[in-house]
Amino acid sequence: MPDTSRTIIDLSHPLVSGQVPACVGHPCFSASLNFSLAKGDFANVHALTIGTHTGTHLDAPYHFFEDGPTVDCLDLTLLAAAPAVVADVRHRSAHERIIWEDLVPAAEEVTRRGARVLLLCTGWSRNWTKANYSDHPYLDAEAVKRVLGLGVRVIGLDTLSPDEVTPEREGADVHRAVLGNGGIIVENLTRLDALVDSGWKCITVSLLPLNLGGCDGSPLRAVAWDGTE
Ligand SMILES: [Zn+2]
Structure with a gap:
């Protein structure tokens, strides 16, 4: 019997035409009916x-490294029913740097649980679709290297990027540190605050991309549950 009592927190933003922020120059999301029952077609399609970076999605190493693994070659044991730790960094605001000291409690939990997924809750997902969405706090590159040193392979955030984004430039130091070490970055997560506030002791996540041959990233449906249930 499937366990229907289990609580799942959906960490994915809905994809709605015209309401999905994107980095400058990236494709805008749209969905339109190709076939329509209302118009007399045989089905809705x-x-x-x-x-590849639309909405809640992941970046594979190939995003920044020509010889890096593509989405279809990722280690799914990192992404399917994986133990995860959430760092509460909601005290960091627009364009503020998230430093190692902010991550110490989460780092201790990473070590204790042997988790290879670290999620950073900035709370910035509340600004999804607002003009200031790209003004999010960002991660210090040296701090992320220490996190990788603990064995973390997947870094997820509720922001557009782990790097600082300004009108003048998109930073890439954290991208290069993570992807250059064979890691994976998950961006545009949401409801990480609900995850922090859940009190769950054994957070488990699935962050599975589409099986896109040769691609650098993929939209995904990110979900979390309490592994003790
Ligand atoms: Zn991306």
Whole structure:
């Protein structure tokens, strides 16, 4: 019997035409009916316009490294029913740097649980679709190297990027540190605050990408549950 009593927290933003922020130059998301029952067609079938970094998604090493693994070659044991730790960094605000000291409690839990997924809760997902969404706090590159040194392979955030984004430039130091070590970055997560406030002791996540041959990233459906249930 499936366990229908289990609580699942959906960490993915909904994809709605015209309401998905994207980095400058990236494809805008749209979904439109290609076939329509209302118009007398045999079924409803949508056509999608979507980028590899649309909405809640992951970056594979190939995103920044020509010889890095692509989405279809990722180690799914890192992404399917994986123990995860959430760092509460909601005290950091627009364009503020998240430093190692902010991550120490989470780092201790990573070590204790042997987790290879670290999620950073900035609370910035509340600004999804607002003009200031790209003004999020960002991660210090030296701090992320220490996190990787603990065995973490997947870094997820509720922001557009782990790096600082300004109108002048998109930083890439954290991208290069994580992806250059064979790690994976998950961006545009949401409801990480609900995860922090859940009190769950054994957070488990699935962050599975589409099996896109040769691609650098993929939209995904991110979910979390309490592994003790
Ligand atoms: Zn991305």
